[in-house]
Amino acid sequence: MLHVTNLQKTYDTGDEALRGVTTSVEGSETVAMIGPSGAGKSTFIRCVNRLTEPSGGEIDLDGTELTALDTDDLRAARRDIGMIFQEYNLIERLTVMENVLSGRLGYVSAWQAFRRSFPPADIERAYEILEQVGLGEMADKRVDELSGGQRQRVGIARAVIQEPKILLVDEPTSSLDPETADRSIPVLINIHEVNLALDHADRIVGLHDGELVFEGTPEDLDEEALDRVYRGADVPDTTTDGEKPTETDDQEV
Numbered sequence: 620m621l622h623v624t625n626l627q628k629t630y631d632t633g634d635e636a637l638r639g640v641t642t643s644v645e646g647s648e649t650v651a652m653i654g655p656s657g658a659g660k661s662t663f664i665r666c667v668n669r670l671t672e673p674s675g676g677e678i679d680l681d682g683t684e685l686t687a688l689d690t691d692d693l694r695a696a697r698r699d700i701g702m703i704f705q706e707y708n709l710i711e712r713l714t715v716m717e718n719v720l721s722g723r724l725g726y727v728s729a730w731q732a733f734r735r736s737f738p739p740a741d742i743e744r745a746y747e748i749l750e751q752v753g754l755g756e757m758a759d760k761r762v763d764e765l766s767g768g769q770r771q772r773v774g775i776a777r778a779v780i781q782e783p784k785i786l787l788v789d790e791p792t793s794s795l796d797p798e799t800a801d802r803s804i805p806v807l808i809n810i811h812e813v814n815l816a817l818d819h820a821d822r823i824v825g826l827h828d829g830e831l832v833f834e835g836t837p838e839d840l841d842e843e844a845l846d847r848v849y850r851g852a853d854v855p856d857t858t859t860d861g862e863k864p865t866e867t868d869d870q871e872v
């Protein structure tokens with residue numbers, strides 16, 4: 620489904636955020652990307668949907684080479700990429716329902732989008748998803764009245780209603796319950812808590828200093844792998860990472 624080959628990102632300052640990362644997300648699996656702050660995790664996810672432009676490499680989503688798309692084609696391709704942001708990226712003054720339905724903006728005309736006029740089927744689906752994420756009775760509440768965990772669930776609902784081919788999640792909190800999302804959608808999560816990755820991921824990818832240093836199942840994640848991911852220890856092979864220092868800020872450069 621998603622195949623990333625030799626992904627590179629070098630900023631104008633010369634800082635290398637990604638150094639030739641190759642990985643994939645297949646079928647309906649959940650892949651957790653772990654690593655210390657500054658490892659390149661957020662940069663990787665933002666490069667996939669080209670919110671950050673990669674410096675090199677290829678990003679193939681279901682046969683579409685995303686790095687080759689112009690602005691109009693990229694806008695259309697982003698309908699296939701659901702994104703749950705660390706800071707939610709919701710419109711505070713609008714209701715929960717209005718925020719969720721914004722996930723369908725790529726499917727309606729500009730006039731419908733301006734009037735926030737959506738087909739009845741979209742509205743019905745939005746109510747269904749809000750029930751799934753535990754916000755069924757909050758459809759008419761303004762988003763600025765919600766808690767952080769509730770806002771994150773609005774973000775999940777907005778992403779799911781897009782009917783994307785992949786769901787990207789940037790730094791979820793422990794309030795993210797994978798069962799609230801459609802489990803037929805492959806998920807790539809940039810996550811800072813290894814315990815959550817171990818509990819919920821089918822596969823784990825570890826980055827250190829912009830390089831892929833581990834890729835395997837949760838069962839593969841051992842002490843040596845943890846050292847590679849979080850301390851950059853010079854341990855041969857590419858395996859996993861087993862416990863994790865808590866990090867608070869993952870805005871990589």
